[in-house]
Amino acid sequence: MQTRLTEMLGVTHPIVNAPMTPQAGGALARAVSEAGAFGIVGLNEDESAEQIAEQVALVKAGGFSKPFGIGLVIWVLERRPDLLDLAIAAKPTLVSISFGDPAPYVERLHRAGILIASQIQSRASAMRAAQAGVDIIVAQGTEAGGHTGAVGTLPLLQIVLDAVDVPVVAAGGIASGRGLAAVLAAGAVGAWIGTPFLAAAESRTPEQARERIVASDETQTVLTSLFDRAQGKAWPQEFRGRALRNRFTDQWNGREEEMLRAPGALDEFRAAKAERDYTVANVYAGQSVGMVSARTTARAVVERIAADAAGHLQRAASLVR
Numbered sequence: 357m358q359t360r361l362t363e364m365l366g367v368t369h370p371i372v373n374a375p376m377t378p379q380a381g382g383a384l385a386r387a388v389s390e391a392g393a394f395g396i397v398g399l400n401e402d403e404s405a406e407q408i409a410e411q412v413a414l415v416k417a418g419g420f421s422k423p424f425g426i427g428l429v430i431w432v433l434e435r436r437p438d439l440l441d442l443a444i445a446a447k448p449t450l451v452s453i454s455f456g457d458p459a460p461y462v463e464r465l466h467r468a469g470i471l472i473a474s475q476i477q478s479r480a481s482a483m484r485a486a487q488a489g490v491d492i493i494v495a496q497g498t499e500a501g502g503h504t505g506a507v508g509t510l511p512l513l514q515i516v517l518d519a520v521d522v523p524v525v526a527a528g529g530i531a532s533g534r535g536l537a538a539v540l541a542a543g544a545v546g547a548w549i550g551t552p553f554l555a556a557a558e559s560r561t562p563e564q565a566r567e568r569i570v571a572s573d574e575t576q577t578v579l580t581s582l583f584d585r586a587q588g589k590a591w592p593q594e595f596r597g598r599a600l601r602n603r604f605t606d607q608w609n610g611r612e613e614e615m616l617r618a619p620g621a622l623d624e625f626r627a628a629k630a631e632r633d634y635t636v637a638n639v640y641a642g643q644s645v646g647m648v649s650a651r652t653t654a655r656a657v658v659e660r661i662a663a664d665a666a667g668h669l670q671r672a673a674s675l676v677r
């Protein structure tokens with residue numbers, strides 16, 4: 357399949373692995389790029405410059421030269437401007453810069469010859485990103501794993517495709533050829549996929565979290581700011597995180613202030629996080645977790661989705677007389 361996205365990024369499949377921190381490290385990005393899609397390394401605010409350089413080195417080891425990207429979060433950049441320098445030094449084809457106004461970063465990235473993608477969650481934020489001069493807009497629906505907005509992928513995609521002239525990639529809930537075919541048929545140039553790659557061997561998902569991902573269905577996620585509050589993360593209020601429901605969300609979601617004051621609640625969370633006890637600690641994942649039922653590899657995810665989408669698009673084309 358050839359789209360504007362495959363042309364812009366120099367890849368075979370119109371599929372991008374979402375910059376999931378810390379799960380989408382160098383090994384996942386490389387495996388995705390090796391499979392002919394576009395791999396992105398998410399830069400993690402909790403890691404040092406050396407640790408980040410190690411992840412980038414994994415993509416480039418042995419002279420590997422296929423295109424890859426780097427993922428940044430805007431409110432994190434405001435605290436750690438060094439991450440922008442690290443991203444540029446890695447010489448990626450594209451930098452993803454999301455959750456805020458990308459305008460202050462566009463000129464510098466473009467001067468370095470780097471394409472810019474920005475995830476948006478509303479018509480207003482899409483128009484702001486287009487005006488800022490980003491090259492690709494990622495319409496991220498509320499079905500998505502990790503931090504996201506409140507509008508579903510399908511309504512958001514339709515609204516954004518009509519509102520901007522910039523190529524639009526769809527994110528949130530796409531985990532099969534059906535999903536990729538649907539967004540391409542609607543006019544998107546590709547899919548930005550996160551949750552299915554959490555079960556790939558190359559991701560940095562801890563084994564205990566992987567078990568829960570494989571066992572969960574589409575009804576078992578919740579959009580919550582609980583884990584940000586528990587970890588003191590400064591996410592802007594409009595972005596909550598979609599995570600697997602667990603005992604901690606059942607008890608405290610929507611009662612974050614009370615949780616912070618309750619004796620022992622934070623200690624319980626911190627201990628669970630240290631012990632990888634995900635009945636209490638967070639596993640960010642989207643609603644497409646209902647389509648992730650086995651451990652897999654990045655290549656298997658890419659090849660299955662791309663091959664199935666081509667079949668669905670051919671069938672869809674035959675509907676038109």
Ligand SMILES: Cc1cc2nc3c(=O)[nH]c(=O)nc-3n(C[C@H](O)[C@H](O)[C@H](O)COP(=O)(O)O)c2cc1C
Nearest residue numbers: 374375376377500501502528529549550551640642
């Ligand atoms: C575990 C996890 C961590 C994420 N971390 C980030 C991040 O650091 N930066 C970012 O721009 N998006 C992040 N996202 C959101 C993804 O970029 C993307 O929008 C989402 O995974 C797409 O939806 P899907 O999970 O339904 O495929 C994360 C998603 C997940 C599941």
